[in-house]
Amino acid sequence: MSFEKDWQDWHTSRERYAGAEYGPAALESTNWLITEPAAVDGIPGLWALTEDGGIRGSDLGQTGESVALRGVQTLRLGRRELRRFTRNGTVALRVYNPGRLERERFSGIDAYRPDRAWRVPATFEPTPGEQVTITTVDGAAHESPLAGRLRFTLREKEHELTVTRNAQGALSAVFGDGTNGRETYRFRFLPIDEPEADGTAVIDFNRAYLPPCAFSDQFVCPLPPEGNRYTVPIRAGERAVVLGR
Structure with missing residues (x-):
C-alpha cells in the first residue's frame, strides 16, 4: 500500500503543480530579447536587455515609468507575471498568464x-x-x-x-x-x-x-x-x- 500511496501522493502534487495559477500551463510566451527596446504581446511598454544581463521595461502606462528585472525576480502586471529566463548566455522574457485558455481548461x-x-x-x-x-x-x-x-x-x-x-x-x-x-x-x-x-x-x-x-x-x-x-x-x-x- 505504501508504494501505491507514495505514487498517488506524487501524482497529486504533480497535477497541483501543473495546474497552479502560475504553473507551466500558464506560460503564454517566451520572448528572446535584444538591447533594442521592442514590444511584447500582451503586456504594455517596450522591453530590452541591459548591459548586465537584466531586463528593462520602459514606457509603462501613462506615466512612462520603467522597471528592471534581474536574476530570479518576478514582476506582476495585472494578472500576468513576468520572469527572466536564460539559456546558454541568451536572455528571454517569459510571460505567465493564469487566464491562458490551456491553463483554464487543464483538468x-x-x-x-x-x-x-x-x-x-x-x-x-x-x-x-x-x-x-x-x-x-x-x-x-x-x-x-x-x-x-x-x-x-x-x-x-x-x-x-x-x-x-x-x-x-x-x-x-x-x-x-x-x-x-x-x-x-x-x-x-x-x-x-x-x-x-x-x-x-x-x-x-x-x-x-x-x-x-x-x-x-x-x-x-x-x-x-x-x-x-x-x-x-x-x-x-x-x-x-x-x-x-
Whole structure:
C-alpha cells in the first residue's frame, strides 16, 4: 500500500503543480530579447536587455515609468507575471498568464497505474569528463556534462540510459519509447535516485513525467539523446495532459 500511496501522493502534487495559477500551463510566451527596446504581446511598454544581463521595461502606462528585472525576480502586471529566463548566455522574457485558455481548461494528467514491475534494477557507470549533445525542441544544441549511464534489461534485451545532473545536482534523464505519439506525449522526463556506492541503482519508470512543453509550447525542453530512444513501449508514468471544456 505504501508504494501505491507514495505514487498517488506524487501524482497529486504533480497535477497541483501543473495546474497552479502560475504553473507551466500558464506560460503564454517566451520572448528572446535584444538591447533594442521592442514590444511584447500582451503586456504594455517596450522591453530590452541591459548591459548586465537584466531586463528593462520602459514606457509603462501613462506615466512612462520603467522597471528592471534581474536574476530570479518576478514582476506582476495585472494578472500576468513576468520572469527572466536564460539559456546558454541568451536572455528571454517569459510571460505567465493564469487566464491562458490551456491553463483554464487543464483538468489533470492522465497516467498509467503504478506497477512495481516498472521499478527496474540497473547498474550505474559514471562518465567523468564526458560530454553529451543536448538538442532542444526549437533546434538549439549545446554540450553538457554527462553524469553517467545506467545499464538495464527490458524484455530480455540490454539497454542503457544516459543521465545528466540538473541544477540542483540530482540525476535525471530524458527518454522516448514505443508509446510516444500514440499513448503518451512525444517524450518524457525521469528523475533517478542516487545509485549505491557499488553502482547498483533502480530506474522507477512509474515516476516518468511530462516535460513542461507538454503544457505549453513556449517551453524549450531538451529532447532525448539518441541512446535514450527505445522501441519498446514503457507503459508507466504520466501519459498526457487532460483538458476539459
